Amino acid sequence: MSETVESVSALIIQKLLANPKVPRDIDGNCKIMDDLAFDSLAVMNFVMEVEDSMDVSVPLDKLADIRTINDLAACVVDLKNKG
Amino acid sequence: MTSLFSKFDGIAGSLGALMEAGGRNPFSVVIEKPVSSTVGIIESRETLLFGTNNYLGLSQSPRAIKAAQDTVAACGVGTTGSRIANGTQSLHRELERRIADYFGRRDAMVFSTGYQANLGMISTLAGKDDYLILDADSHASIYDGSRLSPAQVIRFRHNDADDLYKRLKRLDGTPGAKLIVVEGIYSMTGNVAPIAEMAAVKRETGAYLLVDEAHSFGVMGEKGLGVAEQAGVGADVDFIVGTFSKSLGTVGGYCVSDHPELELVRLNCRPYMFTASLPPEIIAATMAALEDMAEHPELRTQLMTNAAHLHSGLHRLGLNASKQVSPVIAVTLEEIGQAIVMWNRLLDLGVYVNLSLPPATPDSRPLLRCSVMATHTAAQIDKAIDIFRQAALDAKALPAAA
Numbered sequence: 001m002s003e004t005v006e007s008v009s010a011l012i013i014q015k016l017l018a019n020p021k022v023p024r025d026i027d028g029n030c031k032i033m034d035d036l037a038f039d040s041l042a043v044m045n046f047v048m049e050v051e052d053s054m055d056v057s058v059p060l061d062k063l064a065d066i067r068t069i070n071d072l073a074a075c076v077v078d079l080k081n082k083g
Numbered sequence: 084m085t086s087l088f089s090k091f092d093g094i095a096g097s098l099g100a101l102m103e104a105g106g107r108n109p110f111s112v113v114i115e116k117p118v119s120s121t122v123g124i125i126e127s128r129e130t131l132l133f134g135t136n137n138y139l140g141l142s143q144s145p146r147a148i149k150a151a152q153d154t155v156a157a158c159g160v161g162t163t164g165s166r167i168a169n170g171t172q173s174l175h176r177e178l179e180r181r182i183a184d185y186f187g188r189r190d191a192m193v194f195s196t197g198y199q200a201n202l203g204m205i206s207t208l209a210g211k212d213d214y215l216i217l218d219a220d221s222h223a224s225i226y227d228g229s230r231l232s233p234a235q236v237i238r239f240r241h242n243d244a245d246d247l248y249k250r251l252k253r254l255d256g257t258p259g260a261k262l263i264v265v266e267g268i269y270s271m272t273g274n275v276a277p278i279a280e281m282a283a284v285k286r287e288t289g290a291y292l293l294v295d296e297a298h299s300f301g302v303m304g305e306k307g308l309g310v311a312e313q314a315g316v317g318a319d320v321d322f323i324v325g326t327f328s329k330s331l332g333t334v335g336g337y338c339v340s341d342h343p344e345l346e347l348v349r350l351n352c353r354p355y356m357f358t359a360s361l362p363p364e365i366i367a368a369t370m371a372a373l374e375d376m377a378e379h380p381e382l383r384t385q386l387m388t389n390a391a392h393l394h395s396g397l398h399r400l401g402l403n404a405s406k407q408v409s410p411v412i413a414v415t416l417e418e419i420g421q422a423i424v425m426w427n428r429l430l431d432l433g434v435y436v437n438l439s440l441p442p443a444t445p446d447s448r449p450l451l452r453c454s455v456m457a458t459h460t461a462a463q464i465d466k467a468i469d470i471f472r473q474a475a476l477d478a479k480a481l482p483a484a485a
Contacts, residue, residue: 039441039442040442041441041442042442042447044219044238045219048219048238048240055253056253057237057250057253057254059235059236059237060229060236060237060238061235061236
């Protein structure tokens, strides 16, 4: 697999910026709920979009440990490598 | 020191803003007295009830009332024990037999609430290496059941069988059983599951299928068994979960299945094992309401006629109401402020519906959830539509010329 945390993080940021409500200056260290003001449902729905781009399923229990964009990217890369 | 309650600061602020915008707390409306299945006293006024789950009006069934009265006199008011210890009376077994027979299934488990039925079945069936595949818009009881389960939990897009298939295919080759969980009618939006398509995915992928027919039991299908009966795919459903607290008008939950292992689920299911069983009078009232439902299929016909009446009336006003006709009709508004004003005006003018705000709604928009009963009269529905028009104008949810 060629994906790295950096490349997946960049893809996530690109997807987030497609939403005009998201601040323009986000980076991989931004906290998804605190800094982007996503509620729990919005996070789950956003993760679904990332799942489809990366062709991977992120189990809900994994989301509990995810705070930042980089955490999500690392989780996706980990799941891809396992798959 | 950190306050234990600081985590509630956000919701306290939201509630304050909500009350300031509309004058009432929408989550603490008191029905001071039920006058009938369709009318209750709220704020000392007779109010039309369009926000209950009493689809067949059976909460006021004379047969169920009599059965409860007779049973409470004979058996007392409660069991004081759990189903596996000291809380199973012959009535509990009789209700399980009757529910299983009504569905034409091998066995049934009766729980103390519908919430516990989902919590118990989902958390017990899906073990450590298994996968739960949930519709994204699932009820809180399904999400909570999945949190209590050690299984991996994956969501698929609401009512999208292709998305379900895609997510199951991603799991090809992984060990562990897969359990798909969907609802018959979704409680907030009234959306009906495309259950025949879901059943086809289940057959093709070898997964198990659990359908929560809480809002569709008594409502859909020739016998009122729900969407799976209506679509002719009952045989594909491994587990049907439901509740007595909607169309049957009492309280309690159940699961019916042909799998003989249901007997073993009883001994592994914590929300079944560690809570008090239903009181005998509730069991008796539920059995009587089930007889009412079986003997009066015309209640279902009337319910759907009434649902179509309200549905077309709300659409004619120009409101963004649910697309499908079902006894749950949601009016979607664009702004929370508008929804608060409109909900308060509806209650001022004598109609009670449910206000549902994000994130309890599927997208980020607020809903006014209306529910219809078989016992609503055509005049009551016309009056409600008229009040909806006025409330929508007052909330500027409709242009003034409408």
